[in-house]
Amino acid sequence: MVKAALARQGEAKDGGVVHLAGDWRLATLAPAWHDLNAQLAATAAEVGWAWDISGIEALDSVGALMLWRAWGRRLPAGVKLCPEQAALFDRLAGTAGMGGDAAGPEIRRDRLAPLLALGTLSLYFLDNLMGMAALVGQVVLDAWHCLVHPGDMPWKETSANMYKSGVRAMPVSALVGFLIGVVLCYLSALQLRAFGAETFIVNILGMGIVRELGPVLVAVLVAGRSGSAMTAQLGVMRVTEEIDALAIMGVSRTLRLVFPKVLALSLTMPLLVLWTSLMALLGGMITAEIQLDISYGYFVDALPKAVPVANLFIGLSKGAVFGFFIALIASHFGLRVQPNTESLSANTTSSVVTSITVVILMDAVFAIATKELGLPL
Numbered sequence: 001m002v003k004a005a006l007a008r009q010g011e012a013k014d015g016g017v018v019h020l021a022g023d024w025r026l027a028t029l030a031p032a033w034h035d036l037n038a039q040l041a042a043t044a045a046e047v048g049w050a051w052d053i054s055g056i057e058a059l060d061s062v063g064a065l066m067l068w069r070a071w072g073r074r075l076p077a078g079v080k081l082c083p084e085q086a087a088l089f090d091r092l093a094g095t096a097g098m099g100g101d102a103a104g105p106e107i108r109r110d111r112l113a114p115l116l117a118l119g120t121l122s123l124y125f126l127d128n129l130m131g132m133a134a135l136v137g138q139v140v141l142d143a144w145h146c147l148v149h150p151g152d153m154p155w156k157e158t159s160a161n162m163y164k165s166g167v168r169a170m171p172v173s174a175l176v177g178f179l180i181g182v183v184l185c186y187l188s189a190l191q192l193r194a195f196g197a198e199t200f201i202v203n204i205l206g207m208g209i210v211r212e213l214g215p216v217l218v219a220v221l222v223a224g225r226s227g228s229a230m231t232a233q234l235g236v237m238r239v240t241e242e243i244d245a246l247a248i249m250g251v252s253r254t255l256r257l258v259f260p261k262v263l264a265l266s267l268t269m270p271l272l273v274l275w276t277s278l279m280a281l282l283g284g285m286i287t288a289e290i291q292l293d294i295s296y297g298y299f300v301d302a303l304p305k306a307v308p309v310a311n312l313f314i315g316l317s318k319g320a321v322f323g324f325f326i327a328l329i330a331s332h333f334g335l336r337v338q339p340n341t342e343s344l345s346a347n348t349t350s351s352v353v354t355s356i357t358v359v360i361l362m363d364a365v366f367a368i369a370t371k372e373l374g375l376p377l
Helices: 033-045 061-070 083-093 113-148 155-165 167-195 198-239 242-248 253-292 296-306 309-335 341-369
Strands: 005-009 017-024 050-052 056-059
Touching: 017 061, 033 061, 056 061, 056 083, 061 083, 113 253, 113 309, 155 167, 155 198, 155 253, 167 198, 167 253, 198 242, 198 253, 198 296, 198 309, 198 341, 242 253, 253 296, 253 309, 309 341
Parallel strands: 017 050, 017 056
Antiparallel strands: 005 017
């Protein structure tokens, strides 16, 4: 097969004709690409040439695109070509992004787009809120069922979730709590020393850790660790249709999958809050002895006076409520996973973000509701 060739017959001003022949495909065009492009551009720039490409033996999309661009993205007037070539150029003319004349559909800006986005977000929020309310009701019914029928209580599932979300979270929560206590004590000591109020470090650490930092810190850790694991577990069960199999066998998915998680985390979170708060106070006590020369004996003796016992119960109550909502949100998003990996990752992310947001909101509610409780005498 003859290679791509360009031949001019006559002169442009006298109505000359440009004849194209040979093989105009990528394999044969590549070696002479620059030369052919230069010849085509020079010839197309001269006015008066007629084009005849019917002599081309083979033409693919690459060769057609080369000609199309040389012609200024339109067929020259009176060009001679065969029907197959005409169909190829018609496709080029109608394809956006290939150099065609078609500019594509005009993109119109909708002035109501922000309102539409707000409405979509509101509907999404209401849908999740209704789903959460329905799940809360089902969990309450499951709890009542277990009280009436103790033999149906999922003890093994509950204990397994308590071990995974509680016992296995103790090392990381202890480490983070200890370091938070060290950092908080060190930063507070720099300010207290300037005013000669070193002894108030006990008040700052006690109230800050026992009442606020301990519960919130544990809730964030558990939401990122256990909450995401719960969502992923239920999501994978949705993808593998294990939840559908439970429904076919007549097994309640909430009683066996959701209720044990909610119960376990509600019981485990107060214990984790107590454990983490102790580790944080230990880190603060060690740092206070190093930075401010406050003895361990004085710290332990002054702590109950600076932090009334009501603050401990407030912190433990926060832990129980936070654990309930974290498990509930994780289960809710896990059950909403569609049978694809994209939905699994999206719902796991939504679970963690929503859990942390709800924890902060609930902490604000607790702060307002208990502002008169647990104050030092």
